[in-house]
Amino acid sequence: MAPSPTIIPIIMAGGAGSRLWPLSRDTMPKQFIELFDDGLSAFQATLRRVVGEGFGRPIVVTNNDFRFIAAEQLSRLGIEAEIVLEPERRDSAAAVAVGAVLAERLGTGGVCLLLASDHVIRDEAGFLDAVRKAATVAATGRIMTLGITPDHASTAYGYIHPGADDLGEGARSIERFVEKPDRATAEGYVAEGYVWNSGNFAFSAEVMLKELEHFTPNVLAAAREAAEKATRDLDFIRLDAAAFSASPTISIDYAVMEKTRLGGVLAAEFGWSDIGSxxxxxxxxxxxxxxxxxxxxxxxxxxxxxxxxxxxxxxxxxxxxxxxxxxxxxxxxxxxxxxxxxxxxxxxxxxxAGRREAGEHMRIHRPWGWYQRIDIGDRFQVKHICVKPGGRLSLQRHHHRAEHWVVVHGTAEVTIDGSTKFYHENEAAYLPIGCIHRLHNPGKIDLKLIEVQVGSYTGEDDIVRIEDVYARS
Amino acid sequence: MAPSPTIIPIIMAGGAGSRLWPLSRDTMPKQFIELFDDGLSAFQATLRRVVGEGFGRPIVVTNNDFRFIAAEQLSRLGIEAEIVLEPERRDSAAAVAVGAVLAERLGTGGVCLLLASDHVIRDEAGFLDAVRKAATVAATGRIMTLGITPDHASTAYGYIHPGADDLGEGARSIERFVEKPDRATAEGYVAEGYVWNSGNFAFSAEVMLKELEHFTPNVLAAAREAAEKATRDLDFIRLDAAAFSASPTISIDYAVMEKTRLGGVLAAEFGWSDIGSxxxxxxxxxxxxxxxxxxxxxxxxxxxxxxxxxxxxxxxxxxxxxxxxxxxxxxxxxxxxxxxxxxxxxxxxxxxAGRREAGEHMRIHRPWGWYQRIDIGDRFQVKHICVKPGGRLSLQRHHHRAEHWVVVHGTAEVTIDGSTKFYHENEAAYLPIGCIHRLHNPGKIDLKLIEVQVGSYTGEDDIVRIEDVYARS
Known part of the structure; x- marks a missing residue:
């Protein structure tokens, strides 16, 4: 067996799947939710699988909206990664292109391993074995798909018809990709040895860039320019919005995999599911x-x-x-x-129908912590606010509401019109309408407070941000 | 047709049915809930049907726990009634006995109409027609059951087999009562002309008392003593607890109806349902x-x-x-x-399993209004409190919590350790641990406030009541 090349994980974490609604919503999609009792989101579990021996520093490609969630979940695991922010959604081809461009720039050589961040894998050893085999074949110039040997005639997955060529390591060439079938067709596929297309790939950056150039040059050009003009913003690589938005919205399957002659598939079983519903x-x-x-x-x-x-x-x-x-x-x-x-x-x-619940959770995550509405009525609203140690809300004012803050846990540093005071458990601060104020947790434990807003309008958009440490103003 | 006698409605409103859970719970059972879009509870609808021409002042028999709910719902309709409080549940025979004893004491003569307060009747004219006919027959010395002509072979109701004797007004004697049947038996009953037992009755107090005396003297003795020793408490007739609790727990069907030779049934259709599930x-x-x-x-x-x-x-x-x-x-x-x-x-x-949700709503009704928990955590709890105009909470203190009150609607009169102040919308009061305090709504509109409790224990039982206008201390 050939020595395994270094593997650079590229984790796709920009999706906002709604199929696990109401748990998964646009503001907190399923890859970031703890779906099992293991204390990990699928995103975290995905990353944890690909650290250590043989793996390089991961590249996480996610949406701008999820940057603080992704960063926090990585930090909780103690994993360092490049976090690349897509300014908007452009499907997988653009994300692959950006990942390949960045991997090429990092110049580490090796093989890219493109992984969805919202899949479940129950047999980690089986997965790693398959990954190493796929990477070995990818190093020979193939774009490898991880194929899953079906355990039933699923109608929820696309299938791959393996071709005749033996690529080594148990891998085969690809005869063709097929869309999600109906039940009878699916049974035929399973009988004929087709495998599920898991949407996870291994390839060398060089080969992928060449194929993108050939089959979908617009996507590649947009990705290259977006990466070149990218800015560092806190710990994030923020792709250039104008350049990135020029990319067509297309999946990597349509853009490259169904056309390239370099495709390959490694059939494996490792307790995989895309938990798509x-x-x-x-x-x-x-x-x-x-x-x-x-x-x-x-x-x-x-x-x-x-x-x-x-x-x-x-x-x-x-x-x-x-x-x-x-x-x-x-x-x-x-x-x-x-x-x-x-x-x-x-x-x-x-x-x-314009329903907030379709896309937003009650608990809204912010870089400094989270808040959740606990009551609302005519001319008032009550929120539970949790500020992480060190968290600092923007310096702000409201035109239509006064606020009462009652600290119920931890310590608050409250600045009102230039004057700063500390408030402890069971102490309350009053913020008159129009005052310029800021909330900070100077302590070592979470700060929790109950905010009672009173005023003619309590909408979230009545915030004038004057200054913000998280670059949101 | 004979002239209708005066009808004294006796409304049974003491049940705590759980079959419409989680809407109906022990603390707010289904008769007091608005189940239709008519702004009325079934209790209110029941009372509204039996006011006016031909009807005397109603007697409401309910449980002590529901006294303020019943009084408030009556007052909203502008209906005056005797509200008789059962200190505990003793099934329908005791309630009927109490109703008959009180009707006898009121000395108005006429006929008692015993009605469940949690039934639906869609054809009010048909109902009133049946009631008048049943009352007319009852005035001749019969204990009349309102029977419902079945529109399907229900297994949810008991049935009555009408007897051969014509009692006039379309009424018949009773051959026998039968329990809720299985489907096949029910079909047989319907085919043979059985009718549903609605659990609503018409009788003269004198006749009912005589039959109770004969068949179940313990129930009657308990009811008589409980009524004799009853006290007036605010606007309620509070039955003597010791006397009432001596009554056996038995339904009027078992205690009297299945035994008496004076039973009669009037079959009618008036869109009836006991909304039992x-x-x-x-x-x-x-x-x-x-x-x-x-x-x-x-x-x-x-x-x-x-x-x-x-x-x-x-x-x-x-x-x-x-x-x-x-x-x-x-x-x-x-x-x-x-x-x-x-x-x-x-x-x-x-x-x-000791689940609070089995019997209690989140919104807890009190004579002065209601409160509802909106958040709870370690060492804190948040409540939304609504005090009706004129409402006054008890003078009280807590040993384990301080409270912050933020007024979000109306005006609060707050007394803290003997000193009284008014608080208006957007003003906050602080109540330190151990202070003696009272909350009053002196205004013409609801007072709403958000209460943030902070302390080592926030349970409802940490209230020391020093004085209470609703006689609860």
Whole structure:
């Protein structure tokens, strides 16, 4: 066996999937949520798999909106990475191009390993074995796809028909890619030895750049220019917005993989799922004797083969089989297991109707911590605010509301119109309408406070930011 | 037709049914909840039906726990009634006995009309017609049951087999009472002309007392003594607890109706339902073209014949038929329509497990208004408090918590350690641990405030009541 080349992980973490709604939403998509009881998001689990011996410094390609979440989740693991910010969504070809451009610039040589950040892999050793084999073949000039040997005739995945050529390491050439099939077609594919297209790839930057140049030069040109004009902003590499937005929106499958003659596929099994909907999440989870997976404060009676998850409310299910029930603070989903893939359509309809819940969580994450509305009424709103140690909100003012802050945990440093005071647990500060104020946690533990806003308008857009340490003003 | 006698309505409003959980709970049972869009609870609708021409002052028999709710709902309708408080639950025989004893004492003569307060009646004219006929027969010495001509072979109701004797007004004697049957038996009953036992009766107090004396003297003795020793407390007749608790717990059906030879039944149809479970509520509600009844913030896709009600959260249902989904702030029920009658069992299990949500709502009603917890954490709790105009909380102190009150609507009169001050919208009061304090709404509109409690223990039982205008200390 050839010695494995150094592998540069490129992690795609810019998606805003809605198929696990209401848990996953645009402001906190599924790759950043803890979906298992392991204390890790799928994004974190993905990264943890590809650190250490044989792996180079990872490149995370994510959306500007997720920069603080990604940075915090990496920092919690103690993993350092290049965090590349896409100013807007341009599908996978642009992200691959940016990753390949940056890998080339880093000049480390080796092989790029392009991974989705929202997949589940249960057999880590099997995964690493497959990765090393794919990388070895990729080093010979192939663009390798990780193919998954099907364990059922899924209609949720695209398939790859392996070709006749043996590429070594058990890899094969690619005869063709096929779209998600219907059930009967899927059964045919499985019988004929097709494998699932996992959307994870290994390639040398050089080869990928050449193929992008050949098949989709616009994408590559946009990526090159966006990377050249990129700016460092805090710890982020911020791609140039004008240049990046010139890229066509196209997937790497359409742009390159279905056209290149350099494609290859390594079929493997490593307990993989793209957890693309609630039914597939249910499928990969451990279940009780009734086939149920119950998470959180849940009571189920006369219920089988169901997935029930509660974030907060006592959630009860009675006399139902094959259902998905997910309850969150502000939105509830009740679906048949079979209809679960249609959640995407439901969310699209909610968005069309202008529903906040379609895309936003109640708990809004900010670089300094988070806040959550706990009550709202005519002329008032109440929020729970949590500021991380060292966190500092922007210097700001409001035109339409006064605020009362009651510290319930930790210590607050509050600046009001130039004068700074410390407030401890059980102390309250008053911020009159129009005052210029700032909140900072100078301590070593979380600062928690209850904010009561009173005024004629309590919308989030009544914030005039005067100065901000997170470069948001 | 004989002239109708004066009718004294006796309204049974002491039940704490759990079969419409999580909407109906022990602290706010279904008779007091607005279940239709008419701005009325079933209790209010029941009373409104029996005021005016031909009806005397109603007697409401309810539980001590519900006295303020009942009084407030009556007052909103401008209906005056005797409100009789049962110190504990003793089933219907005791309530009937108390009602008959009081009706006798009022000495108005006439006929008692005993009505459940949690039934739905859609044809009011038909109901009043049946009541007048039943009362006319009751005046001749019969204990009349309102029987309902079945429109389907329900297994949820007890049946009455009418006897051969014609009692006039279309009424018949009673051959026998039968328990809730299985489906096949129910079909037989319907074919043979049995009618549903609605649990509503008409009788003269004198006759009922004589039958109680004969068949269940313990119940009557307890009721007589409890009424004799009753005290007036504010506007309530508070039955003597020791005397009342001596009564056996037994239904009027078992105690008297199945034994007496004076029973009679008037079969009628007036769009009646006892709304004993979610499926029966669904049955009496108007539905859309898909057979769905959607209430509150609900979106349903590919869903049929379902009842979905949201109190607060956006509630979505996808690809399911024949389900009941009820979401409240702190508890969610998802059930098949067929299993809906089993909600009672579910609630019993929750109670056994010591779950607060089984019996208590988040919003706790008090004679002065209500409060609702909106957040809780380690060493703090946040409540939204609403005090009605004129409402006055007890003079109290806490040993383990300080409180911050921010007024967000109306005006508060706050007394702290003997000193009284007014607080208006956007003003905050601080109540240190151990201070003796009182909150009063001196204004003409609701007072709303956000209370932030901070301390080592924030349980509801850390209240030392020093003085209370509602006689609760």
């Amino acid at each position: 609630w039914d597939s999440l249910h499928a990969v989870k451990d279940k009780d004797a009734n086939g149920n997976r119950l998470e959180g404060d849940v009571v189920a009676i006369d219920t089988r083969n169901s997935f029930v998850r509660s974030e907060e409310a006592l959630t009860t299910v009675l006399g139902l089989d094959d259902v998905v029930v997910v309850t969150t603070h502000d939105a509830v989903l009740v679906s048949s297991m079979a209809a679960a893939p249609k959640v995407k359509t439901l969310v699209a309809e909610l968005k069309k | 979610w499926d029966s509520l669904h049955a009496v509600k108007d539905k859309d073209a898909n057979g769905n009844r959607l209430e509150g913030d609900v979106v349903a896709i590919d869903t049929r014949n379902s009842f979905v009600r949201s109190e607060e959260a956006l509630t979505t249902v996808l690809g399911l038929d024949d389900v009941v989904v009820v979401t409240t702030h702190d508890a969610v029920l998802v059930s098949s329509m067929a299993a809906a009658p089993k909600v009672k069992t579910l609630v019993a299990e929750l109670k056994k």
